[in-house]
Amino acid sequence: MSDEVDVPEDHPRYQSLVTRHRIEAGVEKGITSMQGLIAEGRGEAFDYLLGEETIPSADRAARAAAAHFLLGDHPVISVNGNVAALVPEEVVELAEVTGADIEVNLFGRTEERVRAIADHLREHGAGEVKGLTADARIPGLSHERAKVDADGIYDADVVLVPLEDGDRAEALGEMGKKEVVVDLNPLSRSAQVATVPIIDNILRALPNVMRHARDLSGASRTELEAIVAEFDREAALDAAEQRLREGAVADDE
Amino acid sequence: MSDEVDVPEDHPRYQSLVTRHRIEAGVEKGITSMQGLIAEGRGEAFDYLLGEETIPSADRAARAAAAHFLLGDHPVISVNGNVAALVPEEVVELAEVTGADIEVNLFGRTEERVRAIADHLREHGAGEVKGLTADARIPGLSHERAKVDADGIYDADVVLVPLEDGDRAEALGEMGKKEVVVDLNPLSRSAQVATVPIIDNILRALPNVMRHARDLSGASRTELEAIVAEFDREAALDAAEQRLREGAVADDE
Numbered sequence: 197m198s199d200e201v202d203v204p205e206d207h208p209r210y211q212s213l214v215t216r217h218r219i220e221a222g223v224e225k226g227i228t229s230m231q232g233l234i235a236e237g238r239g240e241a242f243d244y245l246l247g248e249e250t251i252p253s254a255d256r257a258a259r260a261a262a263a264h265f266l267l268g269d270h271p272v273i274s275v276n277g278n279v280a281a282l283v284p285e286e287v288v289e290l291a292e293v294t295g296a297d298i299e300v301n302l303f304g305r306t307e308e309r310v311r312a313i314a315d316h317l318r319e320h321g322a323g324e325v326k327g328l329t330a331d332a333r334i335p336g337l338s339h340e341r342a343k344v345d346a347d348g349i350y351d352a353d354v355v356l357v358p359l360e361d362g363d364r365a366e367a368l369g370e371m372g373k374k375e376v377v378v379d380l381n382p383l384s385r386s387a388q389v390a391t392v393p394i395i396d397n398i399l400r401a402l403p404n405v406m407r408h409a410r411d412l413s414g415a416s417r418t419e420l421e422a423i424v425a426e427f428d429r430e431a432a433l434d435a436a437e438q439r440l441r442e443g444a445v446a447d448d449e
Numbered sequence: 450m451s452d453e454v455d456v457p458e459d460h461p462r463y464q465s466l467v468t469r470h471r472i473e474a475g476v477e478k479g480i481t482s483m484q485g486l487i488a489e490g491r492g493e494a495f496d497y498l499l500g501e502e503t504i505p506s507a508d509r510a511a512r513a514a515a516a517h518f519l520l521g522d523h524p525v526i527s528v529n530g531n532v533a534a535l536v537p538e539e540v541v542e543l544a545e546v547t548g549a550d551i552e553v554n555l556f557g558r559t560e561e562r563v564r565a566i567a568d569h570l571r572e573h574g575a576g577e578v579k580g581l582t583a584d585a586r587i588p589g590l591s592h593e594r595a596k597v598d599a600d601g602i603y604d605a606d607v608v609l610v611p612l613e614d615g616d617r618a619e620a621l622g623e624m625g626k627k628e629v630v631v632d633l634n635p636l637s638r639s640a641q642v643a644t645v646p647i648i649d650n651i652l653r654a655l656p657n658v659m660r661h662a663r664d665l666s667g668a669s670r671t672e673l674e675a676i677v678a679e680f681d682r683e684a685a686l687d688a689a690e691q692r693l694r695e696g697a698v699a700d701d702e
Contacts, residue, residue: 223483230476233483237490441694
């Protein structure tokens with residue numbers, strides 16, 4: 197990756213250093229907002245309490261998410277500034293593996309930022325990037341927050357909304373869409389309303405969903421439906437909260 | 450306050466909205482850094498888990514901090530970008546009540562930011578603001594991180610270091626100074642090395658230290674020394690961690 201940090205992968209703080217570097221580059225490129233920086237900090241705190249690793253329930257959620265994406269008629273990956281800054285290549289690869297659309301969708305929408313993010317994704321290999329037309333509206337949200345593409349998120353039956361705000365996560369759910377949410381706070385409204393909440397760092401979660409999607413690429417519809425049916429969202433949220441409360445920090449003090 | 454947000458004080462999200470507004474104003478004035486925004490987000494997450502209130506052990510810590518400041522020969526309040534953005538008036542008032550110096554001390558030091566922060570504090574009523582001379586060094590830190598004023602932090606016997614980074618908190622402790630740390634993460638290195646760790650939001654902690662300082666202004670040296678001796682830092686850290694793990698979030702779900 198062109199804007200990669202020069203840190204050896206076995207460095208104990210590798211992930212944290214890469215994250216900081218990508219976020220800084222995102223600020224320089226105009227794709228990470230002030231609210232995005234604050235959100236990054238909130239994520240860091242929750243990840244710290246989770247032990248900075250993918251817990252088993254998050255891995256099960258990632259597998260269920262992959263099954264939903266493979267079963268969907270029209271899966272879409274919703275991308276905001278932090279997602280674009282942190283995992284641009286992963287978004288592009290996941291879209292390729294699952295046949296999903298990519299749509300830029302911002303909480304603090306400006307045409308300039310939408311364009312900068314779309315450019316950034318194309319630099320990382322994306323073909324079509326939606327979100328610029330903005331010719332449809334999610335019902336129940338204020339004008340700017342509601343803007344989506346008619347042939348993108350508006351039409352999707354499965355949406356991956358990583359790091360989404362609660363209002364929109366709720367509004368998309370009310371449209372009857374299956375929602376896969378990536379969020380480090382199991383108590384956040386986005387996580388609480390998701391069909392599949394993945395309580396994990398997006399840097400670990402997206403590659404993990406992709407790994408499962410590749411693994412399940414030859415699976416039958418019946419097999420995929422069984423994975424979806426078996427996934428217990430309440431149990432996943434409870435397991436994450438328990439880990440947060442009792443978890444890894446106390447162990448490695 | 451001139452840059453105050455227009456939100457009624459009884460609004461349920463008053464504190465959060467004021468915080469966001471002050472941080473945004475800080476960015477516009479060039480006093481809040483990118484790292485400061487990420488740190489603000491980490492603080493928000495920990496405060497959320499603490500229940501966004503001053504827990505009893507944090508109130509005891511604030512009282513011990515006030516006693517240390519009143520007992521000190523040369524107390525200094527160290528101010529970084531987030532502290533200046535969030536609680537400028539409170540810093541000035543606390544300095545007045547306790548006879549402390551104010552010194553700007555930055556992790557990401559630039560002359561421009563030091564000057565902008567000093568100006569911001571003066572706009573909020575500060576007299577002398579130290580940190581611009583930078584003619585002494587804290588031993589054991591790299592050049593830029595080590596810069597302090599010879600007649601300020603270098604000479605202090607008690608230092609309030611709110612939102613400090615771990616390396617400097619440790620180095621200041623090794624100089625034999627009494628350190629009062631305000632930090633929302635009881636497991637952070639700064640909190641762990643502090644003489645008095647106040648595990649609380651700085652917006653609540655500084656007014657609280659000031660209230661105790663006013664309350665104790667007539668106390669004898671013996672009374673102040675008793676308060677300092679009674680304060681149990683390990684118990685305060687444990688209580689905060691327990692609250693974080695088991696606390697308010699589960700209760701108000």
